[in-house]
Every structure is written in C-alpha cells, then in structure tokens.
Amino acid sequence: MPDPVQPFDWERMIIDQFPWSYLGEVAFRTVFMFAVVLTALTISGKREVRQLSIYELVLLIGLGSAAGDPMFYHDVPLSSAVVVFVVMMSCYKLITYISDHNKGVSEVIEGKPVYVIENGCILIENFGREDLTIAELFSDMRAAGVEHLGQIRVAILEPNGQLSLFRFEPEGVKAGLPILPKEFDRKIENIAESGRYACCNCGNVHTFEAPVNRPFCSRCSQSSWVKAIRTKPQ
Structure with a gap:
C-alpha cells in the first residue's frame, strides 16, 4: 500500500x-x-x-x-x-x-489578408482556398448589418479570421445577392419573370428577359438564381 x-x-x-x-x-x-x-x-x-x-x-x-x-x-x-x-x-x-x-x-x-468580395461579387477563386463557408461569410455580414452583396465594395478575410467590410457610399449601392435567409432561400433555376437576378454562387447580377430555362452564370457557370435586391439610399 x-x-x-x-x-x-x-x-x-x-x-x-x-x-x-x-x-x-x-x-x-x-x-x-x-x-x-x-x-x-x-x-x-x-x-x-x-x-x-x-x-x-x-x-x-x-x-x-x-x-x-x-x-x-x-x-x-x-x-x-x-x-x-x-x-x-x-x-x-x-x-x-x-x-x-x-x-x-x-x-x-x-496567413495574409484575402479578398473574398469585390464590387458585390464573391471571388470564388480566392474564397475556395480559405476554411470558410458561404453560410459563415453571410452570417458575419448579417452581423454587420449587411442585407445584400450590392452594398459591399470590398470584403477582406483577415489573418485572425475576422471579416473587414468596406461598403459603397449610399448613392453607389447597386442590386445584389440577398443574404437574409428568407430571401436567399427563394432560389430558382428557370426564369419566369423578367428582371435582375443574382447568382447564388458568386453574386454576379444578370438581367434576364423571361422566359429563360436554366441560364448559366457568365462568371462561375452555375445555374441557381435569386431575385437581386437594392436598398434605397438613406
């Protein structure tokens, strides 16, 4: 013992x-x-x-x-x-x-700062190298009061994992991909109504004259779309 x-x-x-x-x-x-x-x-x-x-x-x-x-x-x-x-x-x-x-x-x-958004579009070629999902990116942006990508001039993923956002001036805001869950979940592949639509993969905005069956994005070749929105200048 x-x-x-x-x-x-x-x-x-x-x-x-x-x-x-x-x-x-x-x-x-x-x-x-x-x-x-x-x-x-x-x-x-x-x-x-x-x-x-x-x-x-x-x-x-x-x-x-x-x-x-x-x-x-x-x-x-x-x-x-x-x-x-x-x-x-x-x-x-x-x-x-x-x-x-x-x-x-x-x-x-x-690591070093990485551009993940420029002029309202996700830089897919840079984004794919980082251990960050689209859902996490949108969550960080919503926490900063962002409603759609058309508000964002530049977004940079910093070495410490934080997201730095640089917005357009109110008069420079353009139509963009909505990132609020309800709006983003209204994805479609076939365009039945003419208007501006944002690619759900990269955020690129296209204007379509309906009807259009499963159009592909010119930036990323994806075919999932949602109606682009634009907030009015304050």
Missing part, C-alpha cells in the same frame, strides 16, 4: 521523485509540443483562430495545460510547470519576433 500523501511536502511539491536533470526533458517536451500545436493551428485555418492571433492561441493552450496539471495532480512537480511557463513564453517571444521581422514566416504561419 503506497504511503499517504503528506501535505506541504516541499520536496514532492517542487521536484517529486524526479532528478533535477528531468527539467531539461520537460523543456524539450515543451518546445516540441509548442511546435506541434503551432503547426496544427496553422493547418486548421483562420476559422479556428478568430479574435486571437495564432501565437496567442498556442500560448494559451500551452500555459493552460501547464497551470492545470500541478493544480490537480500531486505527482506533477511545480518546478516542471515553471519550466513549461518559461519555455512557452520564450518560444512565444522568439516566434513573434521572427514573424515581425520576416514577412515570409508571418505569411506561412499566420
């Missing part, structure tokens, strides 16, 4: 049964896991990193684990947690310094 744990046994709390040289292994493990977590988050894409930078997220994950284990487990020495904290902070400072002074490293790890 193991001996009962003695409260405030300083040797157990600080180093337990491990030799002091074990702290070198802890430092190596920390650097290794820092690299693993950083790589995983870099691959996972901007969608997973919203609000925080990828470096801050790695730091929080590492420090959270390092702080939690010695709180709950009596056989995890405090000195190991201290080494983890020191090494994690050193890795964080080093990688951010390198990133700040090397644009190539910064773009590989953090």
